[in-house]
Amino acid sequence: MAHKPINIPVVSEAKKDNHEFLKGLWLQNPVFVQVLGMCPTLAVTNSAINALVMGLATLFVLLMSNTLVSALRNIIPHQVRIASYVLIIASFVTAVDYLIQAWSLEIHKALGAFISLIVVNCLILGRAEAFASKNRVPHAIQDALGMGLGFTLALLALGITREILGNGSVFSWSVMPENFQPWIIMLLPGGGFFMLAFLVLLFNAIKRYTDKQE
Amino acid sequence: MMSRLDTYSTNLHMYRTLAGLGLICGLIIVIVYQFTQPLILNNKIIAQQNAINQLFPGTVNVQEIRLDESKGNKPFVVFKVSDEKQNMLGFAIPAQGMGYQDNIALLYGYRMDLQQLVGIIILESRETPGLGSRIETDLAFLKNFISLDVSLSSDLDQLQNKLRYVKSGNKKLPGEIDGISGASVSSKAVVDILQKSLNYSLPIIHQHKKELQFGPQAH
Numbered sequence: 001m002a003h004k005p006i007n008i009p010v011v012s013e014a015k016k017d018n019h020e021f022l023k024g025l026w027l028q029n030p031v032f033v034q035v036l037g038m039c040p041t042l043a044v045t046n047s048a049i050n051a052l053v054m055g056l057a058t059l060f061v062l063l064m065s066n067t068l069v070s071a072l073r074n075i076i077p078h079q080v081r082i083a084s085y086v087l088i089i090a091s092f093v094t095a096v097d098y099l100i101q102a103w104s105l106e107i108h109k110a111l112g113a114f115i116s117l118i119v120v121n122c123l124i125l126g127r128a129e130a131f132a133s134k135n136r137v138p139h140a141i142q143d144a145l146g147m148g149l150g151f152t153l154a155l156l157a158l159g160i161t162r163e164i165l166g167n168g169s170v171f172s173w174s175v176m177p178e179n180f181q182p183w184i185i186m187l188l189p190g191g192g193f194f195m196l197a198f199l200v201l202l203f204n205a206i207k208r209y210t211d212k213q214e
Numbered sequence: 215m216m217s218r219l220d221t222y223s224t225n226l227h228m229y230r231t232l233a234g235l236g237l238i239c240g241l242i243i244v245i246v247y248q249f250t251q252p253l254i255l256n257n258k259i260i261a262q263q264n265a266i267n268q269l270f271p272g273t274v275n276v277q278e279i280r281l282d283e284s285k286g287n288k289p290f291v292v293f294k295v296s297d298e299k300q301n302m303l304g305f306a307i308p309a310q311g312m313g314y315q316d317n318i319a320l321l322y323g324y325r326m327d328l329q330q331l332v333g334i335i336i337l338e339s340r341e342t343p344g345l346g347s348r349i350e351t352d353l354a355f356l357k358n359f360i361s362l363d364v365s366l367s368s369d370l371d372q373l374q375n376k377l378r379y380v381k382s383g384n385k386k387l388p389g390e391i392d393g394i395s396g397a398s399v400s401s402k403a404v405v406d407i408l409q410k411s412l413n414y415s416l417p418i419i420h421q422h423k424k425e426l427q428f429g430p431q432a433h
Contacts, residue, residue: 077227092242104257
């Protein structure tokens with residue numbers, strides 16, 4: 001019996017780059033799909049500006065660590081790879097901590113210990129181990145940009161909704177009517193859990209709808 | 215099975231890699247530190263300056279004075295604040311202590327001529343957002359410290375009326391501070407920090423009165 005020839009799609013380099021970038025935004029979103037980095041996601045998203053700065057700080061650390069890990073992937077011995085990744089990540093976290101202090105002490109004060117805790121964000125170590133250590137530098141950069149941006153957008157979605165409901169404002173600009181009574185619970189950790197659950201629900205509903213359409 | 219030479223070679227490779235990485239990472243941190251340190255210092259000075267201006271409107275000159283106390287403690291730091299005609303407006307004094315979650319750092323303004331506080335500014339706090347964080351913004355609470363009498367006892371070693379935290383709306387006696395309902399631990403922490411700092415600072419200020427008012431040459 002003659003077998004039908006199997007058509008293996010040839011993925012061009014440009015298309016692969018595109019995929020590595022886009023997967024972090026939607027298909028493998030770090031917050032809504034992989035549920036990684038929950039500690040900063042719940043703790044610092046009580047305002048839009050905190051969420052944005054934390055997202056960008058994580059994006060910066062992810063981009064730099066992915067690039068360095070990928071560039072040194074053939075030099076770092078297997079036995080000390082995790083120690084090396086932690087060393088690289090901790091250095092860029094220290095750098096980003098100084099940069100935020102130099103930019104704004106108020107934002108640094110608001111983010112508190114969570115900047116230093118980027119070191120233990122499993123998203124960053126996860127991407128270094130699962131992707132950057134096995135791929136070329138351009139792909140590692142695409143992956144870091146996609147995942148970092150996906151993380152930032154998810155944090156921003158949480159930060160904006162929590163600030164609107166908890167404070168009646170977005171980026172400290174008042175957007176609710178004067179008689180609006182803020183829901184203080186939304187600024188507390190409990191409110192973070194409620195809003196995260198709601199956004200995961202919404203994300204999955206949209207995903208199911210778009211999958212059906214395809 | 216690995217020979218001793220192979221093991222030695224693998225170990226050497228691991229040490230070499232970690233040492234090299236440490237060097238690269240150290241270099242990155244040093245470069246960023248060198249670049250950001252002047253900016254961070256500048257931001258800290260601006261934040262402190264803004265707080266002093268808020269406490270003493272019309273501030274033109276701020277002079278940092280360090281007094282070495284013989285008790286072996288850290289030097290006591292106080293900011294002497296003057297207006298454009300070099301008239302002394304008062305002293306801005308930093309204080310800090312433990313809050314509900316973390317350290318609370320504040321700055322308070324003291325007028326020696328009236329023996330009163332002019333107010334307090336919270337410089338640093340990580341209290342619960344929406345609850346404890348109200349120590350920074352709750353106007354009714356902050357109003358407690360405006361024109362608050364902090365006269366010293368006749369032997370100038372402690373406050374005449376000890377500051378005491380009371381529940382919101384129960385303030386009756388001098389020295390009592392109305393707390394914030396829903397932020398009682400944080401507001402009580404502020405009162406305790408202030409009470410401790412005032413008991414330590416004011417006797418020193420009065421002891422060095424002339425030196426602080428007219429400069430070190432008058433000592």
